[in-house]
Amino acid sequence: EPEVTQTPSHQVTQMGQEVILRCVPISNHLYFYWYRQILGQKVEFLVSFYNNEISEKSEIFDDQFSVERPDGSNFTLKIRSTKLEDSAMYFCASRGDTPTDTQYFGPGTRLTVL
Amino acid sequence: AQTVTQSQPEMSVQEAETVTLSCTYDTSESDYYLFWYKQPPSRQMILVIRQEAYKQQNATENRFSVNFQKAAKSFSLKISDSQLGDAAMYFCAYLGVGNQFYFGTGTSLTVIP
Numbered sequence: 704e705p706e707v708t709q710t711p712s713h714q715v716t717q718m719g720q721e722v723i724l725r726c727v728p729i730s731n732h733l734y735f736y737w738y739r740q741i742l743g744q745k746v747e748f749l750v751s752f753y754n755n756e757i758s759e760k761s762e763i764f765d766d767q768f769s770v771e772r773p774d775g776s777n778f779t780l781k782i783r784s785t786k787l788e789d790s791a792m793y794f795c796a797s798r799g800d801t802p803t804d805t806q807y808f809g810p811g812t813r814l815t816v817l
Numbered sequence: 818a819q820t821v822t823q824s825q826p827e828m829s830v831q832e833a834e835t836v837t838l839s840c841t842y843d844t845s846e847s848d849y850y851l852f853w854y855k856q857p858p859s860r861q862m863i864l865v866i867r868q869e870a871y872k873q874q875n876a877t878e879n880r881f882s883v884n885f886q887k888a889a890k891s892f893s894l895k896i897s898d899s900q901l902g903d904a905a906m907y908f909c910a911y912l913g914v915g916n917q918f919y920f921g922t923g924t925s926l927t928v929i930p
Contacts, residue, residue: 738918746862746908748917759917792860806918808854808862 705729707809709795715815716785724780724812726795735778736796736806737770739763746794752778785816819844821911823921830899831929837884838894838924840909849913851885851892856906856923865907868892896926904928 708727716722728735737749750760752770769781778797782789792811798804820843830836842851853865868876868885875883880900884893896903909921 734916736917740860745922746910746918746920748919751916761917794862796862805852805864805867806912807864810859810861813860 707795707797707807709793709809709812711812712810713813713815715817718787718816719784722782722785722814724782724793724795724814726778726780726797726809727776728778728795728797729807730776731799732797732804732807733800734758734798734804734806735770735772736798737780738794738796738808740792740794740811741788742791749780749793782814785814787816790814790816819846819911819913819919821909821919821921823909823924825924826922827925827927829927829929830896832901833898835895835897836899836926838896838907838909838926840892840894840921842890842892842909842911842919844890844911844913846913849911851883852910852912852918853881853883853892853894854908854910854920855903856908857904862908866894899928901928901930 710725735752738746740746748761750764751758767783771779794811795809796806798806822841849870851868855863855865866878866881880897882895906923908923911919
């Protein structure tokens with residue numbers, strides 16, 4: 704069964720450093736998402752991406768964040784200058800081209816900012 | 818914005834017994850989808866079951882079923898014949914026209930052997 708993959712599984716970085724989290728969505732999916740889950744809290748929407756542009760973003764997704772689909776398979780989330788409070792689990796998700804399609808989540812990347 | 822409320826932070830069930838996890842939501846939309854996701858210790862988000870709001874029939878997936886009460890904005894998950902592998906965090910989620918998920922705060926389910 705096709706699945707969303709994410710790399711790395713765990714990223715440790717120093718405050719102020721840039722990080723790039725990578726996702727490979729399911730190959731025929733067209734809509735891509737990033738979510739964040741701070742430890743012990745609920746999953747929060749960050750951004751959705753379609754047709755090579757952001758379609759929606761939350762208040763969390765400020766100028767420090769950016770997303771990109773650099774090629775036909777990868778979907779990346781960049782945090783320009785990490786803060787301690789960026790430490791969280793980051794989930795990528797993708798879905799097909801109809802609104803009724805289910806979003807499939809990747810296994811997540813645990814980001815630890817020191 | 819839509820809100821999703823899970824009022825049970827923790828639940829426990831004896832193996833082979835049945836447990837029901839509660840979820841309520843608030844929305845002004847008429848067309849939407851509701852989901853239950855399971856998050857085991859690995860922290861991966863695994864889809865358990867989904868329900869389309871326009872369908873009156875409650876969704877069922879093997880041992881998992883929902884009780885969807887649209888007027889009451891309630892969407893509970895029933896797990897029958899609970900197994901040790903069911904132990905996880907369970908999140909209720911809402912998906913509306915905005916195409917983003919709104920998650921509840923989760924219910925931690927413990928299965929007692």
